[in-house]
Amino acid sequence: TGTRDTNFYTLIDYNRAGVALIEIVTEPDFTDPKDVRIFLNKISSIIEHLGVCDTKLEGSVRCDANVSIEGKKKVEIKNVNSFKDVEKALTYEITRQKTMSVHDIEIKAETRHWDDLRKITKQARTKEEEQDYRYFPEPDIPTIVLGNEFVSSLKAKMPELPDERKVRFVTDYKLSEHVAQVLIDNKELSDFFEVSVKIYSSPKEIANWIVTDLMGFIDDSEQKGSIFSGLKIEAKHIADLARLVDQNIINRSTAKTILRQITKTGEMPSQLAAKINASKIDDAGVIAEAVESIFIREKSAVIDAKTNPNAANFLLGKVMQLTKGKADPKVALNLITTKLTESN
Secondary structure: OOOOOOOOOOOOOOOOOOOOOOOOOOOOOOOOHHHHHHHHHHHHHHHHHHHOOOOOOOOOOOOOOOEEOOOOOEEEEEEEOOHHHHHHHHHHHHHHHHHHHHHHOOOOOEEEOOOOOOOOEEEEEEOOOOOHHHHOOOOOOOOOOOOOOHHHHHOOOOOOOOOHHHHHHHHHOOOHHHHHHHHOOHHHHHHHHHHHHHHHOOOOHHHHHHHHHOOOOOOOOOOOOOOOOOOOOHHHHHHHHHHHHHHHOHHHHHHHHHHHHHHHOOOOOHHHHHHHHOOOOHHHHHHHHHHHHHHOOHHHHHHHHHHHHHHHHHHHHHHHHOOOOOOOOHHHHHHHHHHHOOOO
């Protein structure tokens, strides 16, 4: 023990030795915290598609934000654990500085930490002026000059980037702009989609299952590790599920129940569907009784369905609910349509 003045040695932590550091510094071009978050998501997606790192905050990626208003002193915000929190921290800090400015309170150059629990920034330490850092070039590291030929060779080897992938998803798979964007925002998710499509070529149906349903089981994409952590699901499961729905072996309601079970057990959808279909009701007489019961209960919906064919789906839903999803939806819908026609 001792002080810096009395110790005979200094300990240096080399735990990051040999790990490359890439630092991206932007100009002060942002005025809206929402734009900052969009930018960070974009950069993160590009880095991930390039295979640089896994882009998880506080792991491979860190983000510090600097705020200054009306030409006043710069405040740096650290200890931010997600892109969502970057937006929240900036929103709070801008409001804090504007309030201080209105009341003629001096804004000091300082480093502040984001308190995620209280949703505020707290002072960590005051900042020195730039000249106090005593910046000077490292004499033992020569300037690295990257020639045009080297840069051109890198461009030629570039993998498909997010924007290019999005265009391909929209063009080749006929996905909507929104669905394509959700998929390419995370490389692991878009890779999962493409593997699924190779197994069963129904891109729109598979994309819909991933974006609308599977995403509900996936934790925040800014977490550490795989976005599928804790889920026993693979591309083959989604492909099989989409096939079962396309071929009318199961309805969408049953498929959602199966998906929930897949994430826990890893069973193939076709195996689960076989168990469910063993108790499936396809007897027209039994289903007709359920239809009759719903027509008695839902008289206003029946009247509406006579003039609005789409309202028949409401009645179908009620029949499926009554039979606990076991009624054959095709048989049920045919019976509903016939009964509506006969009662006109």
